[in-house]
Amino acid sequence: xxxxxxxxxxxxxxxxxxxxxxxxxxxxxxxxxxxxxxxxxxxxxxxxxxxxxxxxxxxxxxxxxxxxxxxxxxxxxxxxxxxxxxxxxxxxxxxxxxxxxxxxxxxxxxxxxxxxxxxxxxxxxxxxxxxxxxxxxxxxxxxxxxxxxxxxxxxxxxxxxxxxxxxxxxxxxxxxxxxxxxxxxxxxxxxxxxxxxxxxxxxxxxxxxxxxxxxxxxxxxxxxxxxxxxxxxxxxxxxxxxxxxxxxxxxxxxxxxxxxxxxxxxxxxxxxxxxxxxxxxxxxxxxxxxxxxxxxxxxxxxxxxxxxxxxxxxxxxxxxxxx
Numbered sequence: 001x002x003x004x005x006x007x008x009x010x011x012x013x014x015x016x017x018x019x020x021x022x023x024x025x026x027x028x029x030x031x032x033x034x035x036x037x038x039x040x041x042x043x044x045x046x047x048x049x050x051x052x053x054x055x056x057x058x059x060x061x062x063x064x065x066x067x068x069x070x071x072x073x074x075x076x077x078x079x080x081x082x083x084x085x086x087x088x089x090x091x092x093x094x095x096x097x098x099x100x101x102x103x104x105x106x107x108x109x110x111x112x113x114x115x116x117x118x119x120x121x122x123x124x125x126x127x128x129x130x131x132x133x134x135x136x137x138x139x140x141x142x143x144x145x146x147x148x149x150x151x152x153x154x155x156x157x158x159x160x161x162x163x164x165x166x167x168x169x170x171x172x173x174x175x176x177x178x179x180x181x182x183x184x185x186x187x188x189x190x191x192x193x194x195x196x197x198x199x200x201x202x203x204x205x206x207x208x209x210x211x212x213x214x215x216x217x218x219x220x221x222x223x224x225x226x227x228x229x230x231x232x233x234x235x236x237x238x239x240x241x242x243x244x245x246x247x248x249x250x251x252x253x254x255x256x257x258x259x260x261x262x263x264x265x266x267x268x269x270x271x272x273x274x275x276x277x278x279x280x281x282x283x284x285x286x287x288x289x290x291x292x293x294x295x296x297x298x299x300x301x302x303x304x305x306x307x308x309x310x311x312x313x314x315x316x317x318x319x320x321x322x323x
Contacts, residue, residue, distance in 0.1 A: 003308030222266020
């Protein structure tokens with residue numbers, strides 16, 4: 001069972017009117033390639049670019065949400081929405097791919113907890129607080145100058161997401177935002193598509209101290225496949241690209257610090273353009289990561305945990321904290 005904690009497919013649905021019920025020549029995710037890669041589910045992220053503000057951002061998120069619902073309805077014999085870990089299990093028993101919903105960048109929420117609750121009621125299970133700009137909720141890794149971490153409204157968002165049982169996603173967050181959330185959240189927090197800063201110095205990646213804190217808080221990190229987050233050696237102008245080996249290096253580093261129960265896969269497919277790792281051009285190749293883990297001598301029970309069980313477990317823990 002592979003469960004990917006972050007793909008950007010909803011953007012593809014509305015930008016290119018992509019039919020994800022058939023194999024596409026463009027992009028990295030569709031239902032046939034998920035089946036081919038033995039991917040049982042993925043969080044489809046409703047990504048809003050930082051330049052979109054206010055009502056435009058909210059409308060954009062709703063359009064992506066509607067397109068994702070429509071795709072699942074059109075291919076109901078192949079895929080179904082899942083709003084809880086139990087529904088993922090039910091879909092798997094029926095042979096269906098699970099499509100879960102996340103929101104990348106809290107801009108569509110504006111400064112309204114009512115809108116946050118509305119998106120939750122529509123099935124959004126996590127919110128990535130920022131993207132590549134500071135917003136009304138928090139500072140981002142790309143800027144990090146507006147609030148010094150969480151904003152006053154962001155502190156309300158954290159409390160409300162705890163109450164709802166929504167996952168707080170800290171990929172793209174500034175270091176100060178990360179530590180504010182570690183301190184203030186009553187529930188575990190996640191980083192759905194991040195790598196390890198000790199192995200690649202990109203500011204988007206997590207430090208060793210962050211990885212330890214995630215594990216201690218019962219959280220989760222999904223290792224990102226974007227080459228720029230995997231290796232400082234990567235340069236698009238050169239032939240070499242990091243691949244499966246570097247991805248597993250990040251998995252093993254994160255496991256050594258956070259614990260084997262707190263690491264998974266968050267590929268970022270459909271959000272990394274054509275800049276994919278060597279040998280991992282689309283989601284059908286995701287199982288190669290597990291093959292490399294087995295080649296290195298990983299116990300099968302731990303491969304299964306990293307492949308998807310850890311993500312479902314942290315989702316359960318966060319929901320349980322709200323009850």
